[in-house]
Amino acid sequence: MLKDELIQRIRLDIEQSLKNTLSEINQNSYERYYQMLAYHMGWIGDGAGEQAQGKRIRPTLLLLVTAANQTDWQLALPSAVAVELVHNFSLIHDDIEDNSQYRRGRITVWSKWGLAQGVNAGDAMLTIANLAIQKLSPHLPCQVVNQSHELLLQTCLHLTQGQYLDIDFEIRSEVTIEEYWKMIEGKTAALFSACTQLGSIVAQCDPMTVQHYQNFGRSLGLAFQVVDDILGIWGDQALIGKSTASDLCSGKKTLPVLLGLQNNANFAKRWRKGNIQPEEVKPLADLLVAEGIQEAIQNEADSLTKLALEELDLAQPQGIAAELLYELTHQLSQRQK
Amino acid sequence: MLKDELIQRIRLDIEQSLKNTLSEINQNSYERYYQMLAYHMGWIGDGAGEQAQGKRIRPTLLLLVTAANQTDWQLALPSAVAVELVHNFSLIHDDIEDNSQYRRGRITVWSKWGLAQGVNAGDAMLTIANLAIQKLSPHLPCQVVNQSHELLLQTCLHLTQGQYLDIDFEIRSEVTIEEYWKMIEGKTAALFSACTQLGSIVAQCDPMTVQHYQNFGRSLGLAFQVVDDILGIWGDQALIGKSTASDLCSGKKTLPVLLGLQNNANFAKRWRKGNIQPEEVKPLADLLVAEGIQEAIQNEADSLTKLALEELDLAQPQGIAAELLYELTHQLSQRQK
Numbered sequence: 001m002l003k004d005e006l007i008q009r010i011r012l013d014i015e016q017s018l019k020n021t022l023s024e025i026n027q028n029s030y031e032r033y034y035q036m037l038a039y040h041m042g043w044i045g046d047g048a049g050e051q052a053q054g055k056r057i058r059p060t061l062l063l064l065v066t067a068a069n070q071t072d073w074q075l076a077l078p079s080a081v082a083v084e085l086v087h088n089f090s091l092i093h094d095d096i097e098d099n100s101q102y103r104r105g106r107i108t109v110w111s112k113w114g115l116a117q118g119v120n121a122g123d124a125m126l127t128i129a130n131l132a133i134q135k136l137s138p139h140l141p142c143q144v145v146n147q148s149h150e151l152l153l154q155t156c157l158h159l160t161q162g163q164y165l166d167i168d169f170e171i172r173s174e175v176t177i178e179e180y181w182k183m184i185e186g187k188t189a190a191l192f193s194a195c196t197q198l199g200s201i202v203a204q205c206d207p208m209t210v211q212h213y214q215n216f217g218r219s220l221g222l223a224f225q226v227v228d229d230i231l232g233i234w235g236d237q238a239l240i241g242k243s244t245a246s247d248l249c250s251g252k253k254t255l256p257v258l259l260g261l262q263n264n265a266n267f268a269k270r271w272r273k274g275n276i277q278p279e280e281v282k283p284l285a286d287l288l289v290a291e292g293i294q295e296a297i298q299n300e301a302d303s304l305t306k307l308a309l310e311e312l313d314l315a316q317p318q319g320i321a322a323e324l325l326y327e328l329t330h331q332l333s334q335r336q337k
Numbered sequence: 338m339l340k341d342e343l344i345q346r347i348r349l350d351i352e353q354s355l356k357n358t359l360s361e362i363n364q365n366s367y368e369r370y371y372q373m374l375a376y377h378m379g380w381i382g383d384g385a386g387e388q389a390q391g392k393r394i395r396p397t398l399l400l401l402v403t404a405a406n407q408t409d410w411q412l413a414l415p416s417a418v419a420v421e422l423v424h425n426f427s428l429i430h431d432d433i434e435d436n437s438q439y440r441r442g443r444i445t446v447w448s449k450w451g452l453a454q455g456v457n458a459g460d461a462m463l464t465i466a467n468l469a470i471q472k473l474s475p476h477l478p479c480q481v482v483n484q485s486h487e488l489l490l491q492t493c494l495h496l497t498q499g500q501y502l503d504i505d506f507e508i509r510s511e512v513t514i515e516e517y518w519k520m521i522e523g524k525t526a527a528l529f530s531a532c533t534q535l536g537s538i539v540a541q542c543d544p545m546t547v548q549h550y551q552n553f554g555r556s557l558g559l560a561f562q563v564v565d566d567i568l569g570i571w572g573d574q575a576l577i578g579k580s581t582a583s584d585l586c587s588g589k590k591t592l593p594v595l596l597g598l599q600n601n602a603n604f605a606k607r608w609r610k611g612n613i614q615p616e617e618v619k620p621l622a623d624l625l626v627a628e629g630i631q632e633a634i635q636n637e638a639d640s641l642t643k644l645a646l647e648e649l650d651l652a653q654p655q656g657i658a659a660e661l662l663y664e665l666t667h668q669l670s671q672r673q674k
Contacts, residue, residue, distance in 0.1 A: 029519055115433070117505075119433055120434065153464055164454065
């Protein structure tokens with residue numbers, strides 16, 4: 001099979017499996033409850049379509065790991081569904097926690113159906129995600145199912161720990177670089193790491209290989225978040241989009257900001273006064289470049305990507321799925337949005 | 338062992354196991370995250386103590402079922418912890434969804450730490466609950482652990498379905514009696530039924546016995562909710578407490594209200610005008626008695642309790658744990674608050 005063909009089939013199967021899983025709750029009396037989740041997934045309602053569905057990076061990563069270990073990746077579809085639904089649970093509740101009215105240009109679930117239904121829809125998504133693991137059952141040993149359940153639930157716990165720190169950072173005046181890493185470890189890296197582990201667990205890899213995949217996913221997740229932070233200040237959206245697209249205007253304590261504050265020069269002086277205006281976004285981003293922050297953070301992203309690639313080497317993935325894993329790692333670290 | 342001694346030991350072990358489970362997340366950097374959950378459980382903060390902890394009915398029920406089947410009930414402690422934490426997850430998010438500032442005389446988690454942390458604390462509680470099941474592992478077969486995972490997650494799904502209907506009822510002018518039963522089936526009966534099933538699954542009862550325990554728990558849960566609805570209108574709190582204690586003032590569509598509306602007499606006329614004042618609570622409650630609604634609903638509660646007892650008979654529980662199961666069933670159906 002060609003690379004393009006494999007990735008295409010994986011994407012179609014992910015979407016179909018997600019739809020099958022959620023359609024199980026589309027029962028009599030619960031149509032609207034189902035609609036909230038299907039709307040969030042980008043399948044129905046205003047603005048539905050591919051651009052509303054996200055890139056399904058996490059399940060793709062998971063299935064590629066299974067495929068790169070001489071195992072039928074379709075066996076791992078329940079786990080792939082589970083990680084994508086966990087990701088989407090976190091988005092539904094994030095939007096409430098950040099008071100966000102829009103996501104990918106569409107009204108958020110809680111804004112559309114009210115706070116109460118929004119909280120409950122997130123709870124439903126989290127539950128359906130974990131329940132999806134159970135579908136591994138007919139084809140895989142009980143221990144594999146159990147281990148996957150535990151890993152996914154531990155990951156959800158890490159997500160809430162990262163989220164706790166993220167919410168806490170907003171009301172704190174000082175956040176250390178160490179605390180920043182702890183936060184993104186939970187909020188982003190834990191789920192990436194779960195993807196690569198779950199993919200290798202279904203393939204029943206030996207513990208050492210699972211460990212390399214775990215490390216690969218973790219470093220990839222950290223790199224992913226650091227690139228996100230870079231784009232939040234120097235990305236096209238942040239520089240020329242609406243002011244809300246720049247992390248400088250929202251006052252978020254991302255890595256460039258924390259490094260700028262630690263540097264304690266002109267950027268830090270202005271940032272500490274707060275209330276940064278849209279017209280200041282470009283000059284402040286330039287100031288961070290002049291103070292060497294952009295270079296420092298790009299180095300950080302590059303070294304995390306390098307670490308990820310080293311662990312991937314050690315895991316010894318095989319075939320075209322392996323090639324796709326290397327490509328995906330490069331794509332994510334060099335993405336422009 | 339005497340009955341009092343058994344119930345006393347069960348209660349102590351439940352509280353200790355709950356504390357052990359939650360203390361695992363009390364790590365460096367996450368102290369406040371832990372505190373939110375421990376505060377909600379009634380262990381720390383203003384007003385902490387037994388009256389803030391609730392009655393731990395669900396885990397007690399679960400352990401009694403295990404004990405009534407010639408099995409060491411301590412084996413089932415992980416499941417008992419899990420159901421109590423699921424119950425408490427639902428309370429944390431209910432308080433947000435109902436915009437409640439107080440629970441058991443104490444400020445609610447979201448009111449104390451803000452909406453964002455409140456939503457996240459509920460997510461954490463739900464996750465820790467499901468993770469607790471994993472602790473069955475060292476002593477029980479993999480299939481028992483897996484079956485318990487699936488059952489608890491299915492129960493969480495039913496909870497969110499019941500909750501969806503409950504939130505939806507608030508904005509609807511018409512709710513049928515059939516819809517009411519569907520709502521409490523998810524919101525209350527599902528978790529009671531999970532308790533009795535989980536207790537019998539740990540005891541590795543045969544499928545027919547598990548089914549009787551499931552039916553017992555379901556009928557007990559429905560009866561529990563109907564009694565709750567009765568107390569919400571004719572209980573001491575509702576009649577002489579603050580106006581907010583009466584379901585008539587809050588406008589909730591509970592079973593007495595729905596039966597009163599169906600009756601379409603004087604109560605229905607007044608209720609449909611809305612905005613019931615505290616001084617009307619007593620006369621309206623009397624009106625429902627005069628219209629025969631109190632008797633009808635009490636008959637409903639009694640017949641559900643009878644059904645529960647019949648299923649319990651069929652499950653053939655043994656020893657003093659069995660006696661305690663019968664007592665608990667009577668206590669819950671005859672409780673005054």
